[in-house]
Amino acid sequence: MTASHQMKLGAFLWATGHHIAAWRHPQAHVTAGIDIDHYIQLARTAEAAKFDMIFCEDAAGLREANINIASQTSRSIGFEPISLLSALAVQTSRIGLVSTASTSYNEPYGLARTFLSLDHLSGGRAGWNLVTSASPIEAANFGATGLKPHADRYERAREFAEVVTGLWHGGPSGHDGQSFSVRDPLDLPRSPQGAPVMVQAGASDVGRDLAARTADLVFTAAQTFEEAKAFYDDLKGRMAAYGREPDDIKIMPGVAPVVAETEAEARAKFEELQELIPDDVGVALLSSYLSIADLWRYPIDGPLPELPESEGMQSRQALVVEQSRRDGLSIRQLARHFAGARGHWRIVGTAAQVADALQERFEGGAADGFNVMPSYFPGELDAFCTLVVPELQRRGLFRKDYEGRTLREHLGLKRPAWLPAQA
Amino acid sequence: MGRKMHLAVSLDIASAAGEAGPTFGEIAASVRNAERAGINMVIICDTLPGGKRSTSLFEATTLVAALATVTERIGLLASASTVAHQPYNLARRFASLDIISHGRAGWNATMTQAPGEAGNFSRPQGFSDDDFRRRTAEYIGIVQGLWNGWDADALVFDKRGGRFHEPEKMRLLDHKGEFFSVRGPLNVARSPQDTPVLALSGLSEPDFDIAARTADVILLDDEPFEAAKTRHDELKRRAATSGRDPDAVKVLMNVSFSADDKPATVAGRMADRFQSKACDGFNIQLPARSSALDGFVDGVLPELRRGGLFREGYSGTILRSHLGLAVAGDQ
Numbered sequence: 001m002t003a004s005h006q007m008k009l010g011a012f013l014w015a016t017g018h019h020i021a022a023w024r025h026p027q028a029h030v031t032a033g034i035d036i037d038h039y040i041q042l043a044r045t046a047e048a049a050k051f052d053m054i055f056c057e058d059a060a061g062l063r064e065a066n067i068n069i070a071s072q073t074s075r076s077i078g079f080e081p082i083s084l085l086s087a088l089a090v091q092t093s094r095i096g097l098v099s100t101a102s103t104s105y106n107e108p109y110g111l112a113r114t115f116l117s118l119d120h121l122s123g124g125r126a127g128w129n130l131v132t133s134a135s136p137i138e139a140a141n142f143g144a145t146g147l148k149p150h151a152d153r154y155e156r157a158r159e160f161a162e163v164v165t166g167l168w169h170g171g172p173s174g175h176d177g178q179s180f181s182v183r184d185p186l187d188l189p190r191s192p193q194g195a196p197v198m199v200q201a202g203a204s205d206v207g208r209d210l211a212a213r214t215a216d217l218v219f220t221a222a223q224t225f226e227e228a229k230a231f232y233d234d235l236k237g238r239m240a241a242y243g244r245e246p247d248d249i250k251i252m253p254g255v256a257p258v259v260a261e262t263e264a265e266a267r268a269k270f271e272e273l274q275e276l277i278p279d280d281v282g283v284a285l286l287s288s289y290l291s292i293a294d295l296w297r298y299p300i301d302g303p304l305p306e307l308p309e310s311e312g313m314q315s316r317q318a319l320v321v322e323q324s325r326r327d328g329l330s331i332r333q334l335a336r337h338f339a340g341a342r343g344h345w346r347i348v349g350t351a352a353q354v355a356d357a358l359q360e361r362f363e364g365g366a367a368d369g370f371n372v373m374p375s376y377f378p379g380e381l382d383a384f385c386t387l388v389v390p391e392l393q394r395r396g397l398f399r400k401d402y403e404g405r406t407l408r409e410h411l412g413l414k415r416p417a418w419l420p421a422q423a
Numbered sequence: 424m425g426r427k428m429h430l431a432v433s434l435d436i437a438s439a440a441g442e443a444g445p446t447f448g449e450i451a452a453s454v455r456n457a458e459r460a461g462i463n464m465v466i467i468c469d470t471l472p473g474g475k476r477s478t479s480l481f482e483a484t485t486l487v488a489a490l491a492t493v494t495e496r497i498g499l500l501a502s503a504s505t506v507a508h509q510p511y512n513l514a515r516r517f518a519s520l521d522i523i524s525h526g527r528a529g530w531n532a533t534m535t536q537a538p539g540e541a542g543n544f545s546r547p548q549g550f551s552d553d554d555f556r557r558r559t560a561e562y563i564g565i566v567q568g569l570w571n572g573w574d575a576d577a578l579v580f581d582k583r584g585g586r587f588h589e590p591e592k593m594r595l596l597d598h599k600g601e602f603f604s605v606r607g608p609l610n611v612a613r614s615p616q617d618t619p620v621l622a623l624s625g626l627s628e629p630d631f632d633i634a635a636r637t638a639d640v641i642l643l644d645d646e647p648f649e650a651a652k653t654r655h656d657e658l659k660r661r662a663a664t665s666g667r668d669p670d671a672v673k674v675l676m677n678v679s680f681s682a683d684d685k686p687a688t689v690a691g692r693m694a695d696r697f698q699s700k701a702c703d704g705f706n707i708q709l710p711a712r713s714s715a716l717d718g719f720v721d722g723v724l725p726e727l728r729r730g731g732l733f734r735e736g737y738s739g740t741i742l743r744s745h746l747g748l749a750v751a752g753d754q
Contacts, residue, residue: 023580023587030580034612036492036523060511062610071590077578077612080519086488087523090447109543110507117482121447121489140606141511183542187470189443189478278585 007362007397008250008369008411009389010055010098010219011046013039016074017376018256020285020339021276023074028376033078036087042378043088046095049385050399052410053096053127054088055199055219055371056081060105061138065293069284082114089122096407098127098199098217103156105133105142108163109182115196116168116188124192124406128164129199129219130210132157134291154206155179161198161214168195193406194415203231212238215249216413219371221344222253223323228345228366250368250411253361254344257354258375259383270348273375274336282335289343290317300332319343344373351387358388359397427734428697428727429673429704429746431500431642432457432719433466434711436486437479444479445712450486451493453711460720461736463745464498465490466531466622466642466706484516491524498742500529500622505562506540506550511605514569518611521619526741529620530566531642534559534630558602560633563621565605567637568596570618572608616741617750635661639748640673642706651676651701673746676701679708682715686722693723694730 016023016032023030032038043054058081064070081099089097097118101111111128119126132153133139139148148156156179163175167186175182200207200215211218212235222228231253236246258273260266279300287295290307298305304324307317320343324334347357361367374380392398404410434453436445445453454465467490469483483501490499501520503513513530520528534556541549550558577592596607622640623630634641635658643654659669676696680689696702709715727733743750 024582024585026582028582030582031578034522034578036525040492059610060515061606062608067590067593071588071593072585074587076588076593077573077610079522080515080611083484083488083516083519083523086485087492090451090489091492105509105512107507107544114482114485117480117485120480121485137606140604142509143604180545181542181547182545183539183547187479188482189480276585 005396006399007358007367007392008052008252009398010053010252010369010371011042011051011381012055012057012254012371012373013042013377014057014373015078017380018344018373019273019375020073020281021273021278022376024276025273025376025379027379029378030074032377033074036079036084038378039079039084039088040091042381043092043095045378045381045385047092049389050402051095051372052369053098053125053407054085055129056085056099058100058102058131059133059135059138060102061135061141063135063137064284064288065137066284069281072278072281082118085126086118086121089118089125092122094125094402094405094410096125096127096197096410097122098129098197098407100129100131100201102131102133102138103160104148104153105138106160108160108180109167109186111160112164112167113186113188115164116186116191119191119193119196120188124408126191127197127199127217127407129201130157130161130215131201135288150204151206154202154204154210158210158213161210165195165198165214193408197407197411197413208235208238211235211249212244213242216408217411218249218251220251220253221319222366223319223343223345225361225364225366227319228253228361229364232366247412248414250413252369252371253367254373255358255370256344256346256373256375257384257388258346258348258380259351259354259387261350261387263349263353266348266350270375277336277339279332279335282339283331286320286331286335286338289338290320295331298331300335301330303328304331304334351391354388355391355395355397358392359395362397425731428693428732429463429640429675430733431464431466431498431640431675431704431706432462432716433468433677433706433708435709436467436469436481436483436711437471442478444481446480447486447489449712450481451490453716454490454494454497454499456716456720458494458497460724461734462497463704464500464527464529464620464742466500466502468502468531470502470537484520487520487528488523491520491527494524494527496527496737496740496745498527498529498620498745499524500531500620502531502533502624504537504540505532505559506536506544506546510562510565510603511569511607511609514566514609515611517566517619518570518609518614521614521616522612526615526743528614529622529640529742531622531624532559532563533625534623534627534633535625556629556633560637561600561602563633563637565596565598565600565603567618567621568598569605569607569609570614572596573613575613575617578612616743620742620746620748631658631661632665634658635672636665636667638672639743639746640675642675642677643702644677646676648696648699648701651696652699655701668749671748673703673748675704675706677706677708680719680723682718686718686726689723690726690730693727694732697732
């Protein structure tokens with residue numbers, strides 16, 4: 001079986017774990033956000049398991065406006081991801097290093113230069129996950145009086161991506177656009193992998209178009225096979241309009257597995273985490289993703305209220321609402337359900353059950369790989385690496401060793417020959 | 424024990440056009456060499472003066488993050504421009520570097536606009552000198568304010584009680600100024616050395632108040648003795664006027680020397696300046712990939728140590744301790 005028939009895997013590192021109550025778990029490393037050695041160990045674990053990449057989320061601000069709620073989670077503090085990945089770059093040798101950075105609160109010249117430097121430090125293993133930032137908490141740290149409308153953020157992002165890719169390819173001289181002007185080419189040498197890998201996560205209509213045009217890798221959230229398949233087909237279908245082949249983008253939905261030797265153990269492990277979620281924290285997390293501040297006003301055992309159109313994360317909001325209606329969930333149930341995986345796909349079971357589920361989506365044409373979101377660190381990353389990865393390798397679904405040295409090589413991407421489309 | 428000088432080494436990682444810049448391995452070897460010699464800190468700058476194009480492989484803050492993982496004691500400063508970064512982002516980057524390095528990081532901010540830089544950051548007109556000065560002063564206030572947003576004992580990690588941090592030990596900045604408005608707080612924990620070290624360079628006389636009020640370290644160009652002494656005394660006086668201990672600001676003088684200079688001559692010149700209190704120490708400017716550092720470490724340093732002017736090794740683990748700057752709870 002050739003590399004192109006094997007799935008790609010990302011290790012999505014986030015604070016003490018992806019489960020909102022992860023930090024309270026007895027085996028979670030609670031000081032993760034101030035312990036660089038912990039992250040070096042996680043990176044080496046993922047590299048030993050031959051993961052394509054480490055993936056870091058980011059927000060330039062607190063995650064939660066209510067300080068009482070924020071203080072019951074571990075997400076108010078952590079490493080800034082570009083410095084974190086720069087440190088990891090020289091403590092690893094093969095694994096890709098992808099960080100999120102916002103097009104709303106950076107300038108393209110500085111961002112292009114910083115990621116290119118990470119690319120040089122790592123010998124061609126860097127990637128940039130483009131986000132437009134939907135949070136008003138972040139906006140308040142950058143002099144903004146309010147969140148910019150969704151369409152404006154994406155127009156700025158489109159120009160930003162165009163300038164960054166242009167700079168990575170040696171140009172442009174004299175960009176003078178709607179949002180940005182750049183006079184010089186970059187003063188760093190060209191990337192060891194052609195250009196850092198471009199990653200995107202927005203799933204709205206304009207987000208998909210931007211991805212179809214510029215992304216090498218797309219991170220997405222999909223609960224069911226049908227949702228994943230519909231997104232996959234839609235995005236790959238948009239690429240021809242930009243002169244690109246479907247295989248030029250790898251689509252990697254997030255997956256939040258809870259795995260153990262037996263199904264009963266996995267369920268017990270998951271229940272143990274769910275029990276640690278305080279109601280007010282679960283509801284706050286849900287309301288932040290739905291961009292409605294007053295969800296706590298509604299009866300917690302009642303259904304989700306009708307929601308107004310929001311300037312926040314439109315596609316993810318739709319996903320959450322649809323799930324709640326489909327399953328007839330109360331706010332409490334949805335909050336708990338959502339808190340565990342933040343709207344991503346959760347699988348609880350044995351290695352064989354997790355591998356079955358991943359295989360179905362991979363072979364069914366709904367995913368090129370998966371961004372793995374362990375519930376808590378380091379235990380659940382270790383469990384995935386020791387239980388699930390060998391099972392995937394046994395089935396020929398995942399590599400036993402790296403084929404190349406750069407992130408582009410791991411992902412089976414062409415060295416970029418394309419140039420950014422002109423506005 | 425007599426007064427000891429503070430020594431920084433500025434490593435120039437930028438090469439002239441056409442030459443390949445030094446690799447990470449080469450830079451790391453130089454930094455470890457400086458660490459073995461007990462140098463207080465290295466300062467990494469990734470651009471050439473005067474806005475000339477360079478071929479450095481690395482941007483300074485990312486390089487410092489990597490260097491932090493291959494060194495243990497030496498301080499690591501990165502130059503970063505107030506034009507290239509938003510203050511919130513810059514404050515986060517350096518706060519994070521400080522945790523990665525276990526309290527050895529610092530920011531070298533310049534009071535001088537790099538020619539043409541603003542043209543790459545959607546500001547083709549740049550800033551007038553007055554605007555740039557007021558903007559930089561406001562910027563530094565924001566960054567230092569954000570660094571102080573979390574109390575040292577804010578994180579409690581109480582798994583059983585469900586409290587990760589004490590809500591009242593985190594403060595909003597709520598800054599609204601002429602150039603920026605920043606709510607805060609920072610989403611990075613407090614520095615292991617209280618706050619990252621702030622070094623200011625590129626000063627002219629109108630910047631002295633800002634520097635005396637905010638800087639931990641001031642880097643000044645070499646000047647004839649009388650002028651250097653006057654400048655040093657003036658900065659210390661202004662530090663006292665703004666309510667600080669004059670010794671909380673370390674004035675370092677930039678020096679470079681050539682292979683032709685005799686070590687004893689260099690050491691003698693440094694000793695004169697230091698002993699007559701024209702500075703608290705020196706910032707030795709060297710290329711990252713050359714034997715010049717060896718020349719300094721093997722030739723000049725032993726002379727200084729023989730004269731009792733430079734300490735033998737590190738006494739603490741954080742940069743503030745190397746610099747003799749007070750930190751609550753350390754020392």
